[in-house]
Amino acid sequence: xxxxxxxxxxxxxxxxxxxxxxxxxxxxxxxxxxxxxxxxxxxxxxxxxxxxxxxxxxxxxxxxxxxxxxxxxxxxxxxxxxxxxxxxxxxxxxxxxxxxxxxxxxxxxxxxxxxxxxxxxxxxxxxxxxxxxxxxxxxxxxxxxxxxxxxxxxxxxxxxxxxxxxxxxxxxxxxxxxxxxxxxxxxxxxxxxxxxxxxxxxxxxxxxxxxxxxxxxxxxxxxxxxxxxxxxxxxxxxxxxxxxxxxxxxxxxxxxxxxxxxxxxxxxxxxxxxxxxxxxxxxxxxxxxxxxxxxxxxxxxxxxxxxxxxxxxxxxxxxxxxxxxxxxxxxxxxxxxxxxxxxxxxxxxxxxxxxxxxxxxxxxxxxxxxxxxxxxxxxxxxxxxxxxxxxxxxxxxxxxxxxxxxxxxxxxxxxxxxxxxxxxxxxxxxxxxxxxxxxxxxxxxxxxxxxxxxxxxxxxxxxxxxxxxxxxxxxxxxxxxxxxxxxxxxxxxxxxxxxxxx
RNA sequence: GGGUGUAUAGCUCAAUUGGCAGAGCACCGGACUCUUAAUCCGUUGGUUGAAGGUUCGAUUCCUUCUACACCUACCA
Numbered sequence: 001x002x003x004x005x006x007x008x009x010x011x012x013x014x015x016x017x018x019x020x021x022x023x024x025x026x027x028x029x030x031x032x033x034x035x036x037x038x039x040x041x042x043x044x045x046x047x048x049x050x051x052x053x054x055x056x057x058x059x060x061x062x063x064x065x066x067x068x069x070x071x072x073x074x075x076x077x078x079x080x081x082x083x084x085x086x087x088x089x090x091x092x093x094x095x096x097x098x099x100x101x102x103x104x105x106x107x108x109x110x111x112x113x114x115x116x117x118x119x120x121x122x123x124x125x126x127x128x129x130x131x132x133x134x135x136x137x138x139x140x141x142x143x144x145x146x147x148x149x150x151x152x153x154x155x156x157x158x159x160x161x162x163x164x165x166x167x168x169x170x171x172x173x174x175x176x177x178x179x180x181x182x183x184x185x186x187x188x189x190x191x192x193x194x195x196x197x198x199x200x201x202x203x204x205x206x207x208x209x210x211x212x213x214x215x216x217x218x219x220x221x222x223x224x225x226x227x228x229x230x231x232x233x234x235x236x237x238x239x240x241x242x243x244x245x246x247x248x249x250x251x252x253x254x255x256x257x258x259x260x261x262x263x264x265x266x267x268x269x270x271x272x273x274x275x276x277x278x279x280x281x282x283x284x285x286x287x288x289x290x291x292x293x294x295x296x297x298x299x300x301x302x303x304x305x306x307x308x309x310x311x312x313x314x315x316x317x318x319x320x321x322x323x324x325x326x327x328x329x330x331x332x333x334x335x336x337x338x339x340x341x342x343x344x345x346x347x348x349x350x351x352x353x354x355x356x357x358x359x360x361x362x363x364x365x366x367x368x369x370x371x372x373x374x375x376x377x378x379x380x381x382x383x384x385x386x387x388x389x390x391x392x393x394x395x396x397x398x399x400x401x402x403x404x405x406x407x408x409x410x411x412x413x414x415x416x417x418x419x420x421x422x423x424x425x426x427x428x429x430x431x432x433x434x435x436x437x438x439x440x441x442x443x444x445x446x447x448x449x450x451x452x453x454x455x456x457x458x459x460x461x462x463x464x465x466x467x468x469x470x471x472x473x474x475x476x477x478x479x480x481x482x483x484x485x486x487x488x489x490x491x492x493x494x495x496x497x498x499x500x501x502x
Numbered sequence: 503g504g505g506u507g508u509a510u511a512g513c514u515c516a517a518u519u520g521g522c523a524g525a526g527c528a529c530c531g532g533a534c535u536c537u538u539a540a541u542c543c544g545u546u547g548g549u550u551g552a553a554g555g556u557u558c559g560a561u562u563c564c565u566u567c568u569a570c571a572c573c574u575a576c577c578a
Contacts, residue, residue, distance in 0.1 A: 012547060013512055013529050072538070079535030096535060113528080127536040150513035150527050152539050157513090159570045215577070260577045261503090354575085420578075451577085476578090500569075
C-alpha cells in the first residue's frame with residue numbers, strides 16, 4: 001500500500017495528526033529533530049529539589065534542560081501545564097505566553113499528547129507545591145501520530161499489552177518498573193557469579209542434537225549444510241564439556257526453547273541460569289542459591305521480605321531443608337516407613353485428584369509414585385523457600401547416586417511460592433553409566449517417546465577423558481523475576497512473550 | 503487437547519423481550535495564567551471480530567471460524 005493510501009485508511013485522529021505534522025513542516029518546524037541532549041532527568045530533579053521552596057529558587061535560579069513524552073496537557077488560555085515523562089519518571093512543565101513568547105506558545109498549543117519534546121527553563125514550585133519547569137523554550141523532537149490510550153483507565157487489554165509492549169511501557173509505570181527490575185536482576189546475577197569466580201560463557205543455541213533435558217525441541221534447517229538443526233532445550237551438556245576442558249566454574253544466562261504448551265508458568269522461550277562447579281556438591285550449591293537470591297532481593301528490592309501472589313514470603317535467613325519422604329509422610333499424616341509399602345503408595349496415588357490407575361500405575365517405579373504424591377500434595381504448599389532433597393534415583397537420570405544409598409541421588413529442587421525455582425545435583429561423571437542411560441533413552445524413543453534424550457557420543461567421549469566431581473544447578477530466571485516483582489504470569493516478566501501472529 | 507468466558511468509537515465500557523448503536527475520556531472548535539482524571543460550552547467519530555443462517559427487522563437468537571483471557575491437561 002502506498003503512503004497516501006495508507007494515510008487515507010487511518011482514522012480521523014491519526015489523519016488529523018498527520019495534517020498537523022505537515023503544517024509544521026510547511027512552517028519549517030522540525031518534526032523529527034536530532035542532536036538534543038537534556039541535562040536533567042525527572043526523578044533526579046525531584047530527588048534533588050522536590051522539597052525546595054519558591055524562595056530558594058528565587059534566590060538561586062536552577063536552569064534545566066529536560067526531554068520526554070507529553071503525557072498530559074492542561075491549558076488555561078495564556079498559560080498551560082504539561083506533564084512529560086522520561087525514563088525515570090514524570091516532571092511538570094509550565095508553559096506560558098509570557099514565558100515562551102507568542103509564536104512559540106501558538107505552536108506549543110498544537111502539540112499533542114504523545115509527542116516527544118525538549119523543554120528548557122528554570123525550576124519553580126507551583127501553588128500546589130509541585131516541582132515544575134518554568135519553560136522558556138519548548139521544542140518538538142518527535143511527532144507522535146497515534147493517540148495514547150485513555151488517561152484514566154489506561155491500557156488494560158492483556159493481548160494488546162503483550163503485542164504492543166512499547167505502548168504498555170509508555171502508559172503503565174508498574175510494567176516499566178518490572179522490566180527495570182528484571183534488568184537489574186540479571187545484572188546482579190552476573191555480578192554475583194563472576195564474584196564467585198565463575199566464567200560467563202556462551203554455548204550453542206543451534207544444536208545438531210537437543211540434549212540436556214527431556215523436552216520436545218524446535219526444529220529448524222541449515223541451508224548450506226542441508227541439515228535439520230534444533231534450538232537448544234538446555235545448555236547443560238555443553239557446560240559440562242567446559243568443566244571437562246578445565247573451566248572448573250562456568251555459568252550461562254541462557255535462553256532455551258521448548259516446543260510445548262503455553263500457560264501462566266511456561267513460555268516457549270525462557271531464560272535460565274545454569275552454573276556448574278567442579279569440586280562442588282549439591283549441598284554447597286544450596287548455600288550459593290540461598291545467598292544469591294538473598295543478595296539479589298536486597299539489591300533490587302531492598303528487603304528479603306517479599307509479597308507474592310497474596311503471600312508474605314521471607315527469603316532471608318537459612319531456608320528450610322526437607323527430605324522428599326519427610327515432606328510426603330507429613331502431608332499424608334503417616335510415618336515414613338509406610339512409604340516403603342508399595343500397596344499403600346498405589347492406593348494413595350489412585351485416589352489423588354489426578355490419579356494414575358491400572359497398567360500405568362503398575363509400570364511406575366516406587367520413586368515415581370512418591371514424586372507423584374509430592375507434586376500433587378506438597379509442591380503447592382511450599383510457599384516459604386524450601387530445599388527439597390533426597391530424590392529417588394529412578395526420577396533423576398542425570399544425577400549421581402548417593403554413595404550410602406544408591407536408591408537416592410544427591411539432588412535438590414528449590415521451591416518458593418508453591419512453584420519450582422531451581423534444580424541441582426551432583427553430576428553423573430561415569431561415562432559408561434551415562435552411555436547406558438542414553439541407550440535406555442533410545443529404547444524409549446523407539447517406543448514412541450518423542451521427548452526421549454538422544455545419544456550424544458561426543459558427550460560420552462568428553463566424560464571418558466574425565467570430568468572432575470561436579471555439581472550443577474539451573475535457576476528459572478523468569479520465575480525468579482516473577483517472585484521478586486509479584487507477577488503471577490510469566491508473560492508479565494517477558495517483554496515480548498510468544499504470541500500467535502495477528 | 504478439554505472446559506468456561508470475552509470481542510461494540512483511538513481508549514474504558516453501556517445498549518431493556520429482537521425495534522433509530524450510546525456515555526466518559528481522547529480528538530476538533532470556543533472560554534480560561536496554578537492545573538494535575540483541570541473545568542465549562544459546542545461538534546466530530548461505528549463494516550458492533552469474520553462468514554453464513556432465522557426474521558419485516560439482529561450488537562442481541564442459531565451455526566461455523568478467528569483471536570484473546572481464565573481454568574484444566576500435557577510439559578520442567
